[in-house]
Amino acid sequence: MYNKLQKMVNDRIESSSYDERKRLIIIKSILNxxxxxxxxxxxDAYAILTDLGISETAIKSVYEELIDLKNYKKNxxxxxxxx
Amino acid sequence: xxxxxxxxRHDPYLIxxxxxxxxxxxxxxxxxxxxxxxKALLHDILFEDDLYDYYIKYLNKSTDDxxxxxxxxxxAFKYIIVKRKDIYLGLNEMVVEGLIPVDTVHIxxxxxxxxxxxxxxxxDDHAGEDISMMIDNHECVVASESIFNLLNMDVEEFNDFLxxxxxxxxxxxxxxxxxxxxxxxxKNKLKELYVLExxxxxxxxxxxxxxxxDIEAFNQLLTTDVVSDDVLVNNSIKERILKNVPQxxxxxxxxxxxxxxxxxxxxxxxxxxxxEHHQEGVKEFSKTFANILxxxxxxxxILSETPTNFKIKFRVGKYLLLLNARxxxxxRLTGIKCMNLNKQTTEDFKEEFKSVSKMFGNVDDExxxxxxxxxxxxxxxxxxxxxxxxxxxxxxxxxxxxxISLKTRISILLDKIETAKVHGADALAYVxxxxxxxxxxxxxxxxxxxxxxxxHSSEETCGLLILNATSMKENPESNVYYLFMPPNGLFKKNPxxxxxxxxxxxxxxxxKYRKVVDGKTPEEDNLYV
Numbered sequence: 001m002y003n004k005l006q007k008m009v010n011d012r013i014e015s016s017s018y019d020e021r022k023r024l025i026i027i028k029s030i031l032n033x034x035x036x037x038x039x040x041x042x043x044d045a046y047a048i049l050t051d052l053g054i055s056e057t058a059i060k061s062v063y064e065e066l067i068d069l070k071n072y073k074k075n076x077x078x079x080x081x082x083x
Numbered sequence: 084x085x086x087x088x089x090x091x092r093h094d095p096y097l098i099x100x101x102x103x104x105x106x107x108x109x110x111x112x113x114x115x116x117x118x119x120x121x122k123a124l125l126h127d128i129l130f131e132d133d134l135y136d137y138y139i140k141y142l143n144k145s146t147d148d149x150x151x152x153x154x155x156x157x158x159a160f161k162y163i164i165v166k167r168k169d170i171y172l173g174l175n176e177m178v179v180e181g182l183i184p185v186d187t188v189h190i191x192x193x194x195x196x197x198x199x200x201x202x203x204x205x206x207d208d209h210a211g212e213d214i215s216m217m218i219d220n221h222e223c224v225v226a227s228e229s230i231f232n233l234l235n236m237d238v239e240e241f242n243d244f245l246x247x248x249x250x251x252x253x254x255x256x257x258x259x260x261x262x263x264x265x266x267x268x269x270k271n272k273l274k275e276l277y278v279l280e281x282x283x284x285x286x287x288x289x290x291x292x293x294x295x296x297d298i299e300a301f302n303q304l305l306t307t308d309v310v311s312d313d314v315l316v317n318n319s320i321k322e323r324i325l326k327n328v329p330q331x332x333x334x335x336x337x338x339x340x341x342x343x344x345x346x347x348x349x350x351x352x353x354x355x356x357x358x359e360h361h362q363e364g365v366k367e368f369s370k371t372f373a374n375i376l377x378x379x380x381x382x383x384x385i386l387s388e389t390p391t392n393f394k395i396k397f398r399v400g401k402y403l404l405l406l407n408a409r410x411x412x413x414x415r416l417t418g419i420k421c422m423n424l425n426k427q428t429t430e431d432f433k434e435e436f437k438s439v440s441k442m443f444g445n446v447d448d449e450x451x452x453x454x455x456x457x458x459x460x461x462x463x464x465x466x467x468x469x470x471x472x473x474x475x476x477x478x479x480x481x482x483x484x485x486x487i488s489l490k491t492r493i494s495i496l497l498d499k500i501e502t503a504k505v506h507g508a509d510a511l512a513y514v515x516x517x518x519x520x521x522x523x524x525x526x527x528x529x530x531x532x533x534x535x536x537x538x539h540s541s542e543e544t545c546g547l548l549i550l551n552a553t554s555m556k557e558n559p560e561s562n563v564y565y566l567f568m569p570p571n572g573l574f575k576k577n578p579x580x581x582x583x584x585x586x587x588x589x590x591x592x593x594x595k596y597r598k599v600v601d602g603k604t605p606e607e608d609n610l611y612v
Contacts, residue, residue: 022480023482026476030470030474030477036470047478051483068502
């Protein structure tokens with residue numbers, strides 16, 4: 001999923017307006033943290049996914065995949081959030 | 084804690100309330116494993132005809148690792164769950180210690196239970212069956228007998244299987260056979276359901292850990308990513324290298340040859356790889372290498388791609404390799420690493436690398452090209468980024484306004500919890516994270532609280548969720564309580580009973596997690612309204 005999102009950022013950067021591009025560049029950096037979505041709020045995550053062009057109907061399932069337990073387990077040791 | 088429906092799914096044995104109390108009293112027997120078992124319960128399995136018959140039927144057909152007792156009156160019910168392996172151990176140890184006086188009938192019954200719990204019984208039940216499995220896109224079939232033959236081989240024969248030059252067993256390649264064995268054992272829960280001899284168990288574990296025979300790469304990387312930004316591939320360097328690849332090289336040698344040639348080209352060529360241009364150097368090196376992997380039909384997965392670092396996992400035969408391309412201060416690139424758990428495989432890889440490097444490379448063999456210094460786990464892709472700062476900056480740039488209803492947040496919460504079918508702390512802590520991420524400070528305060536508690540009656544640690552569609556503070560009577568007991572999911576609790584249990588300490592909150600549960604303060608949380 002992260003690979004797909006990274007591809008979406010790259011695709012959109014070229015054709016975006018100046019303001020959008022600034023946000024997309026930040027999103028690109030955010031996506032470099034593999035489990036970024038486990039460490040940001042749902043509100044921020046939805047804004048980012050909307051910026052990437054994920055439709056309203058798909059956004060819930062995309063977000064659910066990004067915060068899935070399997071990613072959390074991979075992230076456990078590196079996370080500063082818990083324990 | 085578990086619903087009646089869930090209990091009944093396990094075909095519980097119905098007992099009277101009086102019997103339930105007996106099975107819960109403190110007259111217990113300590114097993115050699117340290118667990119404690121109620122003596123009357125164990126005794127009755129052997130002595131009560133109905134219970135014994137029921138238990139044998141359960142062993143015949145059930146794939147649960149636990150046996151359930153239930154007592155019911157009207158809609159109320161209580162239950163006891165006992166691990167089948169504990170019953171086996173308890174009965175045998177109590178009989179050996181003379182704590183259950185047995186006659187020939189009971190000895191026969193115990194033998195029957197022991198047989199039902201043995202691997203021999205499973206083997207008998209599945210005699211004559213063929214086991215079919217897809218390995219790397221082709222079907223492999225072996226007879227079930229051959230699995231048990233291998234596990235029960237005497238030591239000499241087993242060592243011969245491991246060490247001799249024979250490359251096949253049971254009609255398939257030796258490695259494929261072990262892969263089938265490991266997955267067959269997992270699928271049929273043989274370790275969980277049956278009592279295995281120490282020798283058999285140690286063989287299974289060694290196979291599972293890839294210690295004896297390396298099966299780690301099977302069914303991995305069956306598809307490939309394709310390098311993006313083809314424009315960064317240096318075609319002239321690529322074609323020059325490909326033109327010179329010796330025809331005699333095997334698949335791994337060919338990949339290593341390319342790696343070494345690229346390494347030499349990029350590491351020491353100041354035109355390609357100066358301080359000012361090292362990011363471009365890493366990118367070009369990586370993209371060219373990945374492009375050549377595509378050409379060789381070597382599958383890979385891009386793990387991380389940043390301006391200064393490119394990581395891909397790829398597979399050549401039994402080798403699972405990680406390319407972790409970074410620019411080092413001494414103008415060289417690191418590195419490539421074999422990720423297999425099997426020590427022999429990693430040694431073989433190093434030997435192959437040295438030999439290719441010696442034949443074709445100009446670099447010193449001892450140079451650390453094989454990237455042992457960098458301990459990179461294949462699954463951890465974490466890049467050093469300051470997420471908080473990035474999010475703050477992002478929010479300052481007028482991102483899209485998104486409104487998320489409480490209903491959506493709760494729906495995602497419950498979806499994720501219901502699918503968190505894993506045991507223990509991982510799942511409990513996962514809900515802490517969901518609470519922090521899915522809800523604003525205000526919602527955490529008014530609509531969703533979560534406590535990790537120790538349930539003194541069931542002697543288990545579990546999660547307690549308190550949900551309220553309006554406000555826990557203003558309308559506490561509308562609170563809805565759920566107990567989260569991974570891996571069994573959520574169980575709705577009677578609010579009065581849950582409150583009482585919290586007050587009396589039967590549900591004791593584990594305080595150290597409270598800070599995590601509370602999450603950010605209102606000031607820290609810019610979504611607080």
